[in-house]
Amino acid sequence: MLRYFIKRLAAALPTLFIIVTLSFFLTRLAPGGPFDEERSLPPQIMANLQSAYGLDQPVWVQYGRYLRALGRGDFGPSFRYKDFTVSELIGQGLPVTLELGSLALALALGIGIPLGTMSALHRNAAADALAVSLAVLGVAIPSFVLLPLLGLLFGVTLHWLPVAGWERGSIRHLVLPVAALSLPPLAYIARLTRSGMLETLSSPFIRTARAKGLPLRAIITRHALRPALVPVAGYLAPAIASIMTGSLVVESIAGLPGVGRYLVQGALNRDYTLVLGMVVLYSSVLIAMGLLVDLLHAWLDPRVRFSAPQ
Amino acid sequence: MTPTSWRAAARRLRANKAAVAALSVIVSLVALALLAPSFNPNTVEALDWSHVATGPALVHAHWFGTDRLGRDLFVRTLEGARTSIAVGLAAGAVSLSLGLGFGAVAGYVGGRTDYWMMRLIEILSGLPLIFFVIFLTVIFGRNGAVLYVSIGAVGWLTMARIVRGQALSIRRQEFIEAAVACGASTARIIGKHVVPNVLGPVIVYATLTVPQIILLESFLSFLGLGIQEPHASLGTLIAEGAAEMEAAPWILLAPGLYLTVLLVCLNIFGDGLRDALDAREPA
Numbered sequence: 001m002l003r004y005f006i007k008r009l010a011a012a013l014p015t016l017f018i019i020v021t022l023s024f025f026l027t028r029l030a031p032g033g034p035f036d037e038e039r040s041l042p043p044q045i046m047a048n049l050q051s052a053y054g055l056d057q058p059v060w061v062q063y064g065r066y067l068r069a070l071g072r073g074d075f076g077p078s079f080r081y082k083d084f085t086v087s088e089l090i091g092q093g094l095p096v097t098l099e100l101g102s103l104a105l106a107l108a109l110g111i112g113i114p115l116g117t118m119s120a121l122h123r124n125a126a127a128d129a130l131a132v133s134l135a136v137l138g139v140a141i142p143s144f145v146l147l148p149l150l151g152l153l154f155g156v157t158l159h160w161l162p163v164a165g166w167e168r169g170s171i172r173h174l175v176l177p178v179a180a181l182s183l184p185p186l187a188y189i190a191r192l193t194r195s196g197m198l199e200t201l202s203s204p205f206i207r208t209a210r211a212k213g214l215p216l217r218a219i220i221t222r223h224a225l226r227p228a229l230v231p232v233a234g235y236l237a238p239a240i241a242s243i244m245t246g247s248l249v250v251e252s253i254a255g256l257p258g259v260g261r262y263l264v265q266g267a268l269n270r271d272y273t274l275v276l277g278m279v280v281l282y283s284s285v286l287i288a289m290g291l292l293v294d295l296l297h298a299w300l301d302p303r304v305r306f307s308a309p310q
Numbered sequence: 311m312t313p314t315s316w317r318a319a320a321r322r323l324r325a326n327k328a329a330v331a332a333l334s335v336i337v338s339l340v341a342l343a344l345l346a347p348s349f350n351p352n353t354v355e356a357l358d359w360s361h362v363a364t365g366p367a368l369v370h371a372h373w374f375g376t377d378r379l380g381r382d383l384f385v386r387t388l389e390g391a392r393t394s395i396a397v398g399l400a401a402g403a404v405s406l407s408l409g410l411g412f413g414a415v416a417g418y419v420g421g422r423t424d425y426w427m428m429r430l431i432e433i434l435s436g437l438p439l440i441f442f443v444i445f446l447t448v449i450f451g452r453n454g455a456v457l458y459v460s461i462g463a464v465g466w467l468t469m470a471r472i473v474r475g476q477a478l479s480i481r482r483q484e485f486i487e488a489a490v491a492c493g494a495s496t497a498r499i500i501g502k503h504v505v506p507n508v509l510g511p512v513i514v515y516a517t518l519t520v521p522q523i524i525l526l527e528s529f530l531s532f533l534g535l536g537i538q539e540p541h542a543s544l545g546t547l548i549a550e551g552a553a554e555m556e557a558a559p560w561i562l563l564a565p566g567l568y569l570t571v572l573l574v575c576l577n578i579f580g581d582g583l584r585d586a587l588d589a590r591e592p593a
Contacts (some may be wrong), residue, residue: 140573145566148552
């Protein structure tokens with residue numbers, strides 16, 4: 001297991017390095033500097049600004065500085081939010097995004113797996129039909145359509161829940177964003193669990209367990225669930241990626257002060273350092289999650305550990 | 311694939327009622343987007359100051375209502391749908407040709423070339439590509455060409471993997487050996503013999519790529535990073551609708567429903583096509 005982990009880690013670190021390097025040089029390729037759009041500044045002030053942000057140095061020096069600062073967890077100053085560094089903005093936004101994302105993932109797993117299992121056990125019954133149609137709809141309805149529609153129904157018409165906004169510790173403000181964010185992965189997880197479960201239930205060792213007279217509940221929880229969940233574990237990394245991508249729109253629509261909204265704002269304002277920092281942050285989180293998921297996958301399915309992944 | 315197996319696949323597809331229904335919905339939605347605006351007296355950019363943000367009505371043929379500026383939503387929704395479908399097809403074509411070319415070369419040539427080409431794919435699929443698309447739109451400005459190419463560049467990785475897998479198995483067959491014996495060049499063999507024989511899975515995956523691309527374009531446009539005013543795509547219309555949701559919910563409903571139905575049907579049809587051609591993605 002440890003060897004497997006080290007092997008995956010060795011593959012992940014170069015990827016992260018490539019992302020940082022590529023993103024850094026892409027921002028330097030951009031036509032025009034970050035201060036171009038404001039009123040044209042006197043040359044002295046422009047020069048002062050450039051040197052204050054280190055932009056008068058050769059690109060290689062800037063790159064070296066950025067890497068060293070990044071090693072200390074310092075993403076540099078934001079070009080637009082003048083009084084904040086990118087790290088401060090991340091520090092403010094990340095807890096919100098993590099709360100939103102982990103709730104959505106928990107909901108997707110907590111409902112998707114039982115729903116898929118139920119649907120496999122009662123093939124062609126109402127639960128199955130529900131799960132299958134939910135899977136088709138959930139995969140296709142984008143969260144930026146779903147969230148406004150949910151807001152329209154539960155917020156504007158029924159007045160049950162707030163449409164947007166954020167209060168620290170308020171669950172009511174999180175219900176709709178979490179629901180919209182978790183539906184696509186939930187649908188897919190239900191679909192994967194269903195097919196995994198159907199396949200597992202028809203295998204000989206389940207027949208043996210039945211022949212022993214084990215109750216259905218024990219067969220499912222003790223024997224069938226683990227192999228049936230292997231495809232779900234394989235999907236977890238894309239699921240996390242889809243939740244993180246979804247959080248961009250969901251935070252923007254619901255007005256949640258998370259990092260996704262900063263990324264969108266930064267992109268609209270052409271705030272290079274902020275966007276660069278966010279891309280690095282999102283990539284590192286994704287890669288770290290990918291590693292964790294690989295470990296989980298290897299634990300669920302011993303075959304993964306011993307055959308070299310393609 | 312031989313002509314017979316194509317016919318068998320078509321028969322299996324016709325037997326799949328959900329896929330046939332989905333296809334007819336797709337065809338009518340596209341036809342609606344192409345033809346219907348000319349049957350409505352309103353134009354895309356005309357402002358009707360006597361009907362600002364009114365709900366759906368037959369008056370002045372504002373069948374889906376109007377937006378904050380008095381622009382007709384029926385025409386704008388279908389205009390936006392045209393844009394979204396066009397982006398889907400254009401970026402789909404980009405990702406199809408990239409994936410087909412890359413995968414066929416890697417699979418057919420094999421050996422060390424294949425090894426390094428596949429490492430490249432592996433690294434690229436580890437990247438959060440959507441963030442790169444956003445990044446590219448920030449750096450190179452929001453113009454259409456950047457949008458098409460960068461969205462298309464996201465979708466080709468899986469396509470390349472699928473094509474490579476197919477090409478690997480085709481490479482060992484006799485007709486390739488015969489072509490080599492006849493002295494055909496590698497480029498000719500790939501173009502004339504490998505590519506036509508991988509078309510089945512390619513078509514399936516392409517039909518599943520188009521909805522993903524439409525979704526991605528709408529996503530970017532929704533965030534204000536894609537199609538810009540005064541042009542509309544389904545994403546920008548949904549963004550307008552979401553902003554006006556409490557006062558004028560119909561602005562959201564028309565483009566939201568159009569997009570959802572289109573995506574659901576494209577997915578159902580793609581799944582049906584996959585079952586009919588029995589093309590599974592390689593694990």
